[in-house]
Amino acid sequence: MQDKSKKSFKVSTKLTLIVGFFILLVLAITTIVSYQQSKSTAFELLQDTQLKTMDDVKVSFDAYASMKRRIIDVLAKNLNDNPNMSMSDILVMLEVIKHSTEFDAVYIGYEDTGKLIMSDGTILDSAKGYDARNANWYKQAKQAGKLIVTRPYKSVTDGKINLAYAVPLYKDGKLIGVVGADYNVEKFSHDVLASGKSAHSYASVYDVDGNIAFNEDQTKLLTKNTLSINIQKTLAQDSKLLDPNVRDTLFFADNDKGETQAIMCNPSSINPIYRICSVVNKKTYDSIIDKIFYSQIIVGIIALAITLILIRILISRGLSPLTTIQSGLNSFFDFINHK
Structure with missing residues (x-):
């Protein structure tokens, strides 16, 4: 009787694993599709926020x-x-x-x-x-x-x-x-650029030569650094990045520490030698997207575990009558064979 119970356990386990595999496959595909959609949406929201920040700073700069x-x-x-x-x-x-x-x-x-x-x-x-x-x-x-x-x-x-x-x-x-x-x-920098400052971003104004013309950090004024040079080179190579009629102008450049920054710039309408830029550490984009990914993975694992447990219980219960019938048939044949 114990052997029969073990066989029933093995059958239910196999069925659970097979069903679980297909569920895992479907869940993985669904998670990947959902993640890509969420990633795209999150990126667009962050980009729109940075674009608005840049526009607000530009308006303040020109008005001031x-x-x-x-x-x-x-x-x-x-x-x-x-x-x-x-x-x-x-x-x-x-x-x-x-x-x-x-x-x-x-x-x-x-x-x-x-x-x-x-x-x-x-x-x-x-x-x-x-x-x-x-x-x-x-x-x-x-x-x-x-x-x-x-x-x-x-x-x-x-x-x-x-x-x-x-x-x-x-x-x-x-x-x-x-x-x-x-x-x-x-x-001037403090009054104008403060609106572009947050926990993860700041605003800065560069001239056409890559000099830092306006910045809330006074030690950076009239200097160049790796980021300002990289921004100047990128803008010189692609004029569309400074076209006020083009809104998708996000680009990336490294700073002195080798950290990649997400940047959007607009020329000042009152003095075009200045480029008003919003700077956000790319890790901000990545961390939010990663949080979405990890949360979906965790939810998926929990959902899979609960589903497998329920399937295992249902299969075990479903196999219980078959086990009883098999036990009865085995007893019948044992009787016929005089066992």
């Missing part, structure tokens, strides 16, 4: 830059409209603009003498070894004949990295000077 430009334009217009303004009134105007707009300094350089008048009352001239006409911001504005914005530069006086906004001043069509203002790049 435009506001600073408008302020200097308005100041220049007031000075052009009032060419006979007294020195004291000019100083008051410069001081008001400086404090109300958070410029670090506002100043006027004059074409006839090279004298520089600053918002804090400081006056620099040839007697002090200074000539405003030799300053880079002055030369650029004079040559352009309109508002210019310099690239970020390090101040020789305090070591801060600034932008200079400058507009030429005219009287009766003749150049009489240039009005300018300095704005701190670190503050």
Whole structure:
């Protein structure tokens, strides 16, 4: 009787394994298909989120830059409209603009003498070894004949990295000077790029040469690193990556640590030499996709185990009447054979 029970056990086990194999095959195929679909969906969601972040930072960057430009334009217009303004009134105007707009300094350089008048009352001239006409911001504005914005530069006086906004001043069509203002790049970066920062991402602005022009980490400003160089090379090789009409512009580049970063960039509409980029560690993409994969594997294993247990129970119960019949037939034949 014990042997018959063992045979029944072997039969049910074989049937369970056969059925389990086919279930496992179906489950594996289903899991792979589901994983690929989930992977594609997760990737698209992450990409859309990064794209929106980049767009938001770009809007903030362009709006912020435009506001600073408008302020200097308005100041220049007031000075052009009032060419006979007294020195004291000019100083008051410069001081008001400086404090109300958070410029670090506002100043006027004059074409006839090279004298520089600053918002804090400081006056620099040839007697002090200074000539405003030799300053880079002055030369650029004079040559352009309109508002210019310099690239970020390090101040020789305090070591801060600034932008200079400058507009030429005219009287009766003749150049009489240039009005300018300095704005701190670190503050600009913090105010604009903060919206692109999260636990796994950050925003940075690079120029066409691969220099880091705006970044919340001041130590990176006006420098190049492996990531900025790789970004510059990739963008130079594929112009579509900077086409604002193309939305699928995600590309990958390695940083100094050899970590692959997922990157999306857009040129600034107000100053195309700058590329506004959203940077996310590729591990963020991979980790989310891996979590989906592992969760599906775990759910599949649990479902398979429960299914096999239930199948084993059903098969065992289904074979129980057959075992009884077989036992009866064996007894009958044993009786006939006088066993």
